[in-house]
Amino acid sequence: MTSLATLPPRPGTGGRIRRLLAVSDGAYRGALGTVAALFVVLLVVFVTALVVQARPAFAHFGFSFLTSTKWDPVHVHYGVLVFLVGTLETTAIALMVAFPIGLGCALALAFGIPERLRVILGPAVELLAAVPSVVYGLWGLLVVAPWVRTVIEPALGHITGGHEPFGGSQIGVGLLLAGLILSIMILPTMVAISRDVLLAVPGVEIEGAFALGATRWQVMRRVVVPSARGGILGATTLATGRAMGETIAVTMVIGNTDHFAHSLFGTTQTMASLIANEFTEATEPFHLAALIGVGLLLLVVAVVVNLAARLLVRSVGRQRAFGIGVL
Amino acid sequence: MLLVASLVCAVGLSACSSTPSATPSTTSAKAKTPSSSSDPYAQTDLHAPAGSLTGAGSTFDQPFFTKAFYVYNQNDSGVTVNYASIGSGGGIEQFQANTVNFGASDVPMSPLDIASAKGGQVLQVPVALGGVTISYNLPGVASGLKLTSKVLADIFLGKVKNWNNSEIKSLNPGVKLPANPIQTVYRSDGSGTTYIFTNYLSAVSTAWASGPGTGKSVSWPVGVGQKGNEGVAGFISTTPYTIGYVELAYAIQNKFTYAKIENAAGQFVSPSLASVAADAAQKPDITSVDYSIVDEPGATSYPISGYSWALIYQLQKNATTGTTLVDVLDWLTHAGQSQAASLDYVPLPANIQQLARTTLLQVTGPDGTTKLLTTS
Numbered sequence: 001m002t003s004l005a006t007l008p009p010r011p012g013t014g015g016r017i018r019r020l021l022a023v024s025d026g027a028y029r030g031a032l033g034t035v036a037a038l039f040v041v042l043l044v045v046f047v048t049a050l051v052v053q054a055r056p057a058f059a060h061f062g063f064s065f066l067t068s069t070k071w072d073p074v075h076v077h078y079g080v081l082v083f084l085v086g087t088l089e090t091t092a093i094a095l096m097v098a099f100p101i102g103l104g105c106a107l108a109l110a111f112g113i114p115e116r117l118r119v120i121l122g123p124a125v126e127l128l129a130a131v132p133s134v135v136y137g138l139w140g141l142l143v144v145a146p147w148v149r150t151v152i153e154p155a156l157g158h159i160t161g162g163h164e165p166f167g168g169s170q171i172g173v174g175l176l177l178a179g180l181i182l183s184i185m186i187l188p189t190m191v192a193i194s195r196d197v198l199l200a201v202p203g204v205e206i207e208g209a210f211a212l213g214a215t216r217w218q219v220m221r222r223v224v225v226p227s228a229r230g231g232i233l234g235a236t237t238l239a240t241g242r243a244m245g246e247t248i249a250v251t252m253v254i255g256n257t258d259h260f261a262h263s264l265f266g267t268t269q270t271m272a273s274l275i276a277n278e279f280t281e282a283t284e285p286f287h288l289a290a291l292i293g294v295g296l297l298l299l300v301v302a303v304v305v306n307l308a309a310r311l312l313v314r315s316v317g318r319q320r321a322f323g324i325g326v327l
Numbered sequence: 328m329l330l331v332a333s334l335v336c337a338v339g340l341s342a343c344s345s346t347p348s349a350t351p352s353t354t355s356a357k358a359k360t361p362s363s364s365s366d367p368y369a370q371t372d373l374h375a376p377a378g379s380l381t382g383a384g385s386t387f388d389q390p391f392f393t394k395a396f397y398v399y400n401q402n403d404s405g406v407t408v409n410y411a412s413i414g415s416g417g418g419i420e421q422f423q424a425n426t427v428n429f430g431a432s433d434v435p436m437s438p439l440d441i442a443s444a445k446g447g448q449v450l451q452v453p454v455a456l457g458g459v460t461i462s463y464n465l466p467g468v469a470s471g472l473k474l475t476s477k478v479l480a481d482i483f484l485g486k487v488k489n490w491n492n493s494e495i496k497s498l499n500p501g502v503k504l505p506a507n508p509i510q511t512v513y514r515s516d517g518s519g520t521t522y523i524f525t526n527y528l529s530a531v532s533t534a535w536a537s538g539p540g541t542g543k544s545v546s547w548p549v550g551v552g553q554k555g556n557e558g559v560a561g562f563i564s565t566t567p568y569t570i571g572y573v574e575l576a577y578a579i580q581n582k583f584t585y586a587k588i589e590n591a592a593g594q595f596v597s598p599s600l601a602s603v604a605a606d607a608a609q610k611p612d613i614t615s616v617d618y619s620i621v622d623e624p625g626a627t628s629y630p631i632s633g634y635s636w637a638l639i640y641q642l643q644k645n646a647t648t649g650t651t652l653v654d655v656l657d658w659l660t661h662a663g664q665s666q667a668a669s670l671d672y673v674p675l676p677a678n679i680q681q682l683a684r685t686t687l688l689q690v691t692g693p694d695g696t697t698k699l700l701t702t703s
């Protein structure tokens with residue numbers, strides 16, 4: 001790369017071309033650098049704006065902004081704990097449902113099904129990612145919610161005899177439905193990335209395992225999945241991010257109440273749905289600042305989860321390097 | 328390289344398009360003579376040219392504004408009004424920062440809000456009237472369930488828990504009421520509809536007034552929240568034994584169930600354009616501080632209603648734009664109200680139309696004395 005730029009210019013056409021190349025090389029690097037820097041600048045501007053605008057709320061409510069469970073614009077009291085927990089709960093449910101299904105689907109798409117089916121099913125899964133979230137929300141509210149209310153909730157309630165975690169009134173919308181809708185929304189991310197990672201596992205390793213007499217299941221379980229673990233974790237991280245930040249679909253199916261859900265059928269609210277609900281008409285004192293504070297908190301939680309996942313991926317990668325990968 | 332170039336281009340383009348493009352004033356505004364041609368502000372006016380106005384705010388007003396401003400443009404004026412329905416909160420903010428010609432809000436600006444408005448003294452004009460219906464889903468029970476203010480407040484406070492409650496029963500003899508628990512539904516998004524409804528509950532119930540109180544977002548004791556009228560209506564229509572509140576125009580257009588509510592005169596009244604107008608006409612002397620019209624007297628008054636407001640500055644720094652603005656708003660609050668009725672908004676009663684004009688007559692040009700509204 002550097003050789004072109006450092007070569008002394010020679011007379012004649014060759015020198016001119018080199019100079020031209022050197023210029024375009026510099027421009028190329030400059031453009032790339034600018035675009036890359038743009039994201040850093042954007043992030044800094046973004047975070048600064050959030051902090052500045054949320055400051056009145058932090059200054060006024062202090063630590064109780066994080067620990068209080070009461071959100072009451074009329075009486076100027078803002079605490080976000082309910083919504084923080086709501087975000088974590090819905091994300092956890094979504095992951096618990098989407099992870100096994102997503103991994104199974106990715107394995108099937110990579111190895112399990114014949115080529116002819118694969119070319120149809122693969123794009124079909126990816127197409128799910130292109131459905132606007134408001135459509136998921138409407139479908140959830142108008143189609144899935146009545147079904148959950150009349151079929152799923154009575155069935156689950158029957159198992160525990162109306163006790164936790166399947167207690168309370170059965171109205172369709174709530175924590176369970178929000179988690180289910182979210183899990184469908186994050187499946188395409190899970191499947192598409194996991195499948196690509198699984199396909200990247202070296203064929204030699206797989207063939208070697210088969211040659212040693214391993215069954216199909218053993219190959220998947222002991223060779224393919226462990227080898228692709230880092231990538232699968234990465235896919236899960238991306239899916240987690242999407243689940244935490246999802247706004248409109250969750251708003252439509254979670255029930256939007258400002259208290260904790262007492263069971264899986266209970267209603268609550270997430271940080272993202274709270275912002276979507278109250279942002280446009282926030283005219284009470286501190287209301288807007290408090291909502292922006294919630295946005296900042298969501299960003300912080302997302303960063304923490306992302307960092308934790310990175311650390312996890314790195315430690316998994318190291319284990320593999322030491323040869324403990326095949327468990 | 329191509330990719331990078333197109334990326335850079337895209338960034339550049341979007342930066343460009345965010346700068347306000349000068350709207351060409353093709354056909355000039357109504358041939359009103361500007362009060363002073365030597366007005367120094369006229370040259371450096373930041374607002375849109377006289378032939379077009381910008382406004383921002385309430386989403387409740389949006390269907391009405393869109394239709395009314397279109398008709399106004401077609402009629403004779405050629406004036407274009409660009410209205411951004413970004414919510415009352417955003418509308419007030421844009422208006423305070425003086426980036427729009429007028430704001431629109433479902434609740435008048437508070438004195439605190441007005442104090443931080445950049446353009447000086449604020450005038451608030453009622454522009455639209457709306458009602459709130461109580462809708463429910465009770466298998467086997469059609470529209471017209473009778474409810475008193477007390478029962479309604481108790482339902483939303485969580486004190487009346489079942490549909491076969493003795494109070495509901497005694498109000499509705501002959502109606503088969505199930506024993507199922509009542510599931511209340513409210514608007515989860517901040518809204519003028521919620522404001523009107525909680526304002527009503529506060530007016531009729533001391534327990535509500537001292538509890539959740541009045542606001543566009545309140546902390547509800549019981550129930551579930553849904554976003555928008557369509558969210559509440561959708562949830563009610565798919566879930567039996569629910570009860571909630573929906574904006575009148577939405578309920579009429581979707582032929583939704585509604586309850587008859589007992590008014591201050593002891594009559595059970597169905598929500599309609601006429602009954603909401605009758606309620607509003609009872610209080611001709613509203614101001615931007617004393618604006619509540621819930622639970623008014625009168626045998627035909629439907630008690631759950633309220634106004635939406637336009638926000639303008641009393642002193643207009645550009646006489647031409649200011650004249651266009653007051654002309655538009657004067658038309659909107661008089662002849663334009665016929666457009667409101669066609670969209671199931673309640674037309675402003677005659678005495679409120681007069682009040683709007685009295686307010687608009689206070690608007691002056693940059694000199695602070697010249698009245699901009701000339702009524703014939």
